[in-house]
Amino acid sequence: MTLLRLRGIGKEFGAIRALAEIDLTVAAGEVVGLMGDNGAGKSTLVKIIAGNFPPSHGTMIFDDQPVHFSRPIDARSVGIEVVYQDLALADNLTAAANVFLGRELKRRLGPVTVLDHAAMNRRAAALFQELKSETRADDLVRQMSGGQRQAVAIARTRLKEAKLVLMDEPTAAISVRQVAEVLDLIRRLRDAGIAVILISHRMPDVFTVCDRVVVLRRGSKVADKPIQSSSPEEVTALITGAKEAA
Amino acid sequence: MDDLSTAGRHRSESGFTNVGRAPWWQRGFFASQTAYVVLAFLIITVAISFVADNFLNPENLLRTSQNFSYVGIVALGATLVIITGGIDLSVGSVMALTAVVTMIVMKWIAETALGFVSMPLALLIGLMVAGFIGLVNGLLIARLKLSPFVVTLGMLSICRGLTYVITKGRSQAPGGPSVDTFYALTNGKLFGLPIPLVYLLIGAAIMGFVLHHTAAGRHIFAIGGNERAAALTGVAVERVKIGVYVACSMTAGLAGILMSGWLGAAQANLATGYELTIIAAAVIGGANLAGGSGGPVGAIIGAALIEVIRNGLVLAGADSYWQTAIIGMIIIFAAIVDRLRSLRAA
Numbered sequence: 001m002t003l004l005r006l007r008g009i010g011k012e013f014g015a016i017r018a019l020a021e022i023d024l025t026v027a028a029g030e031v032v033g034l035m036g037d038n039g040a041g042k043s044t045l046v047k048i049i050a051g052n053f054p055p056s057h058g059t060m061i062f063d064d065q066p067v068h069f070s071r072p073i074d075a076r077s078v079g080i081e082v083v084y085q086d087l088a089l090a091d092n093l094t095a096a097a098n099v100f101l102g103r104e105l106k107r108r109l110g111p112v113t114v115l116d117h118a119a120m121n122r123r124a125a126a127l128f129q130e131l132k133s134e135t136r137a138d139d140l141v142r143q144m145s146g147g148q149r150q151a152v153a154i155a156r157t158r159l160k161e162a163k164l165v166l167m168d169e170p171t172a173a174i175s176v177r178q179v180a181e182v183l184d185l186i187r188r189l190r191d192a193g194i195a196v197i198l199i200s201h202r203m204p205d206v207f208t209v210c211d212r213v214v215v216l217r218r219g220s221k222v223a224d225k226p227i228q229s230s231s232p233e234e235v236t237a238l239i240t241g242a243k244e245a246a
Numbered sequence: 247m248d249d250l251s252t253a254g255r256h257r258s259e260s261g262f263t264n265v266g267r268a269p270w271w272q273r274g275f276f277a278s279q280t281a282y283v284v285l286a287f288l289i290i291t292v293a294i295s296f297v298a299d300n301f302l303n304p305e306n307l308l309r310t311s312q313n314f315s316y317v318g319i320v321a322l323g324a325t326l327v328i329i330t331g332g333i334d335l336s337v338g339s340v341m342a343l344t345a346v347v348t349m350i351v352m353k354w355i356a357e358t359a360l361g362f363v364s365m366p367l368a369l370l371i372g373l374m375v376a377g378f379i380g381l382v383n384g385l386l387i388a389r390l391k392l393s394p395f396v397v398t399l400g401m402l403s404i405c406r407g408l409t410y411v412i413t414k415g416r417s418q419a420p421g422g423p424s425v426d427t428f429y430a431l432t433n434g435k436l437f438g439l440p441i442p443l444v445y446l447l448i449g450a451a452i453m454g455f456v457l458h459h460t461a462a463g464r465h466i467f468a469i470g471g472n473e474r475a476a477a478l479t480g481v482a483v484e485r486v487k488i489g490v491y492v493a494c495s496m497t498a499g500l501a502g503i504l505m506s507g508w509l510g511a512a513q514a515n516l517a518t519g520y521e522l523t524i525i526a527a528a529v530i531g532g533a534n535l536a537g538g539s540g541g542p543v544g545a546i547i548g549a550a551l552i553e554v555i556r557n558g559l560v561l562a563g564a565d566s567y568w569q570t571a572i573i574g575m576i577i578i579f580a581a582i583v584d585r586l587r588s589l590r591a592a
Contacts, residue, residue: 052478073480088478090471092538093464101468102480104461114459156479 003028003195004049004164009058011044018044020219022058026164029193031186033200033210033227037239040216042199043085046166049197050082051075063163073102081157085168087149089141095148096124096137099155127155132181147178154185164195171205183209203232217241279532279584280544287551294554298561306557308440312508314553315442316501317520321527321545322449323497326490328528329457330469331537332387332394334494338520339405340379341502345512346409348372348503349418356422365424369503376499377492379405384488402521410514419511432507442504449497450542457541466490470537526573527552530580551576 004026011019019041026032036042048055051069060067062078069075072082089098097120105116105123124137133151135144141152150170157165167186171179179202186196186209200206206213206227213230215223215238223230223238223246230246237243295301320337327334352368360367379401386397420428436444457463465486468476477483506512529535530551531544555576556569 071480072478076480082478084475084478088472088475090468090475090538092467092471097464097468101464101476104464106461112460115461115464117459 001028002026003030003063005061006049007059007061009045009048009055009060011041011048011053012056018219019048019055022216022221024214024221024224026195026197028163028195029190030212031190031196031198031210033198033206033213034216035200035206035213035235035239036216039218040239041219042216043168044219045216046082046168046197046199049075049164050080050166076160079161079163080166081160081162081164082166083153083157083168083170085172087153089149089152091142092140094138094140095128095135095144095152095155096120098141098152099124099127099137099159101156103159123159124155127158130158131155131185146174147181150174150178150182154182162194164197165189166197166199168199169201170198171200171202179205203235206235207232215239215246222246278539278544279534279580280541280547282583283531283544283547283551283580287547287554290551290558291554294558294562298558300561301558306561308438310553310557311443311550312440313557314549315440315446316505316508316517317523317527317552318446318546318549319442319449319501319504320494320498320520320524321531321549322446322453322542323490323494324524325528325531325533325540325542325545326453326457326466327394327494328525328533328535329466329537329540330487330490331473332487332490333398333525333535334383334491335395335398335521335525336379336383336401336405337494337498337524338517339402339409340376340495340498341505341517341520342409342512342514343379343405343412343502344372344376344499345502345506345516346413346418346514347375349420349506349512350412352425352428353418353421361423364422365428372503373496373499376495376502380492380495381488383495384491387491388484388487406518409516413514415514417511417513418506420506429507432504442501442508445500445504446546450546453542462486462489467538470534470539523552523573524549526577530576532584534584 002025004024006022006024009019009022009024010017022041022045034042034045047053049060051072051074054068054070062080065078067074067078075082090101093101100120105119106113107116107119121137128135128137128151131151131154133148135148135151141149144152154170170182174182183205186198189196190209198206198210210227213223213225213227213235214221215235217239222244223235225246234243234246238246300306320341324334324337348368348371351371352364355361355364355367383397383401386392387394432441434441457466465476465481468481469483469486473483502512502517505516509516527548528540528545529548531540531546531548533540533544552569552573555572556566559568559572560566
C-alpha cells in the first residue's frame with residue numbers, strides 16, 4: 001500500500017535549483033534510506049515533506065489524499081513526524097516539556113485550563129522506557145548527553161500514531177551503543193507499520209535497517225532500488241558521480 | 247553527565263545504572279540566580295540595618311516597599327519580554343503617556359454626561375492606550391522581524407514626544423467627581439500595606455501561575471530557549487511574542503497611573519530613565535537577556551534590592567548619588583556569578 005507519493009517535486013531558491021523532478025513513493029511500514037552528498041538536496045526534500053516550505057512545483061499525495069503543507073504542523077496533523085538533525089530542543093525546559101512542546105496535556109482547574117505536569121511526566125517516562133533510554137522526564141535537557149537528547153527528540157514522534165517518520169541524520173552525534181538502539185527503534189517502527197525515511201551519511205546504518213535506498217545527486221534522483229540488489233560500493237559510486245545512475 | 251559525577255552522584259530510586267541526579271540544592275530554584283539574589287538581598291538588608299538605625303522601622307519598610315512597587319510592577323512585564331529573548335526600552339515613556347492620557351481623559355469625561363463613570367472609563371482608556379503601544383511593538387517585532395531593541399527605542403522616543411505634545415509640558419492632575427476614589431485606588435492602603443505593593447503581589451502571583459502552569463507560559467520559555475524549535479513543534483511564536491509585549495506595556499501603563507496617584511499629578515517627565523532601572527531589576531533578579539530564564543520572584547527581589555540600597559545610603563547619610571554606581575556594580579556582579587555557575591554546570 002502506497003503511503004506517500006511524490007510526483008515531479010522541484011524546488012528553486014531564486015536562481016538555484018535545489019531539487020528537480022523528484023518522483024518517490026514510500027509504502028506503509030517501509031524503511032527508505034535517503035542518501036547523497038552535502039548539497040545533493042536531501043534536506044530540501046525532507047523539509048518539503050515535513051511542511052517547512054512548499055515545493056516550487058509537483059504534487060504530493062499522502063494516504064491517497066493530495067496534500068499541501070505550508071507549516072510543519074500541517075504535516076504533523078496528517079501523521080508525518082520529523083526528528084530534526086539539530087533535534088529542535090529547548091535546552092531550558094525539561095525532557096517532558098520538550099516532548100510535549102506545542103501539544104501539552106492539560107486539565108481543567110475550575111475556570112482555567114492548566115498544564116497536567118504529572119500526566120506529561122508519566123507519559124514521557126513511559127516513552128523513554130519504551131525507547132530503553134535512561135532519561136528522566138523532569139531533568140533539564142541542558143544537562144543531558146547526546147543519546148538522551150536523541151531520545152527526547154524521538155519520543156516526540158511517538159506521542160501520536162504517526163504514519164511516516166522522517167529522521168535527519170539521527171545517528172550523527174551519538175555513541176556506538178546508542179546507534180544500535182536507534183536502529184532497533186527504527187525496526188520497531190517498521191514492525192508497527194510505520195514508514196521511515198532515514199537520511200544518513202553512514203552506509204552501515206542504511207544497509208542494516210533500510211528496505212530500499214534512494215540516492216540524490218545535485219538535486220536529481222539517480223537511484224531507487226531494493227537494498228538487496230545494491231551494495232555500499234555501488235551507492236558510494238552513485239553519490240560521488242563515479243556511476244551515473246542505477 | 248560528568249557534571250553530575252563531580253556534584254556527588256548517587257544511585258537513583260528508578261534504577262538507572264549510569265545517570266545520577268544532582269542533590270536538591272544544586273537543581274531547581276535553589277540553583278537559580280534568583281535564589282542567590284534572594285540570599286544577597288537578605289545579607290544586604292541585615293548589613294544596612296546595622297548601618298542605618300531607622301531602616302527596620304515599620305514606617306520606613308512600608309515606604310520603601312511602596313517605592314519599589316512601581317518599578318517592580320513593570321519589571322514583571324519586562325521579565326516576560328526578556329524571557330522570550332526580547333527587550334522593551336519603551337516602558338518608561340509608556341508609563342508617562344498612559345498616566346497623562348488617563349488624567350486628561352478623566353477630566354474630559356467628567357464634564358460630559360458620562361461624568362459619573364469618568365474614573366473607570368479613564369483607567370480603561372489609559373490601559374488600552376498602553377496595550378495598543380505594546381501591540382504595535384509586538385507586531386513590528388514578531389511579524390516584521392524587526393530588532394526589539396530598535397523598535398522599542400523608537401517607541402521610547404515616540405511616546406515621550408507625544409506626552410510632551412499632549413501636555414505642552416504642563417502637569418496633569420486627576421479631576422472629576424471620583425477623584426478621591428482614584429487616590430484611594432492608587433495611593434491608599436489595604437490591610438495596612440501600600441496599595442501599589444498589593445498590585446505588585448497580585449501581579450506576581452498571576453504571572454507565576456501563567457508561566458509555570460499554562461501552555462502560554464511554557465511557550466514563553468520555549469521561545470527564549472530555542473525559538474526555531476518552538477516554531478517547528480507548532481508553538482504560535484508570533485502570537486506569544488505579541489502577547490508578551492502587550493502585557494509588558496500594560497504593566498507600564500498601570501504603574502504610570504499608580505505613580506501619578508502617588509505624586510498627585512502626571513508630569514510629562516514622569517518616569518524618565520526608568521526603563522534602565524526596570525531592566526536592571528529584572529536582570530538582577532535572574533532574567534537572562536539571552537532569553538529562556540526569569541520569573542516574578544526575581545523581578546520583585548531585583549526591584550527591592552535597588553530600592554533598599556538607595557534607602558540605606560540615604561539613611562546612612564551617604565551621598566545618594568552612589569546608588570546609580572552601586573546598581574551598575576550589582577548588575578555586573580550578578581552576571582559574573584551567573585557565568586561562574588554556568589561554567590561549573592557545563
